[in-house]
Amino acid sequence: MTSAVHHPPEEYLLSYAAGGLSEGEAVLVATHAALCRSCRKRVGELEAMAGALLSALPAAPVSPGLLQSTLARLDAEPRPTPKTPPPPPVEDALLPRPLLRYTGPSDRIPWKKALSGVWVYELPVAVEGVPVRLRRFAKGVHIPPHTHGGAELELVLSGGAKDDRDGRLYERGDVAYNDENDVHSVTIEDDEPCIALGVHVARLKPRGLWSRLVFGYLGW
Numbered sequence: 001m002t003s004a005v006h007h008p009p010e011e012y013l014l015s016y017a018a019g020g021l022s023e024g025e026a027v028l029v030a031t032h033a034a035l036c037r038s039c040r041k042r043v044g045e046l047e048a049m050a051g052a053l054l055s056a057l058p059a060a061p062v063s064p065g066l067l068q069s070t071l072a073r074l075d076a077e078p079r080p081t082p083k084t085p086p087p088p089p090v091e092d093a094l095l096p097r098p099l100l101r102y103t104g105p106s107d108r109i110p111w112k113k114a115l116s117g118v119w120v121y122e123l124p125v126a127v128e129g130v131p132v133r134l135r136r137f138a139k140g141v142h143i144p145p146h147t148h149g150g151a152e153l154e155l156v157l158s159g160g161a162k163d164d165r166d167g168r169l170y171e172r173g174d175v176a177y178n179d180e181n182d183v184h185s186v187t188i189e190d191d192e193p194c195i196a197l198g199v200h201v202a203r204l205k206p207r208g209l210w211s212r213l214v215f216g217y218l219g220w
């Protein structure tokens with residue numbers, strides 16, 4: 001068990017607790033929570049709060065037609081495609097269980113070389129068409145200044161990566177959030193390779209009736 005220093009933004013924990021994240025986003029939050037005691041506790045609290053709100057909702061004033069219009073919008077949204085059944089879970093020193101079901105054992109990941117010192121494995125799940133991916137960086141690799149095509153969450157699973165803007169170090173369990181407003185370079189620490197899970201995230205838009213009601217109730 002690690003104790004993470006950098007966590008996903010609170011709204012992702014809330015949306016996860018309310019069942020409002022896409023599958024790819026939920027993989028990252030669940031994997032972080034498996035490594036982070038405080039976020040695991042927070043998700044439990046948020047789940048309890050969402051459940052309490054939900055049970056209180058029938059007594060709350062609701063404008064006529066809100067439920068019907070919400071349900072109509074949900075009906076118009078594309079349904080998620082059925083998932084293939086996950087393989088039986090096994091223990092893995094590197095990959096927490098929520099991630100393992102998508103990758104298989106860490107020593108059998110079919111890495112593909114992307115650049116000098118960088119390998120990639122795309123998980124069989126995507127967010128808005130962008131695959132969720134694991135990346136492995138060789139020791140000491142320097143990732144030159146770059147921006148992002150949208151909001152991204154990056155969860156470090158091994159080794160360390162330093163954001164050169166502020167010298168912040170991200171290690172096992174830590175999550176970095178960057179979007180198109182961020183320009184930065186990253187240096188991989190030189191003591192061991194770094195493996196990270198990267199998820200392109202949608203602008204947070206609660207999915208599903210329960211999640212929408214909870215977010216609406218909170219005024220988010």
Ligand SMILES: [Zn+2]
Nearest residue numbers: 004007036039
């Ligand atoms: Zn955390």
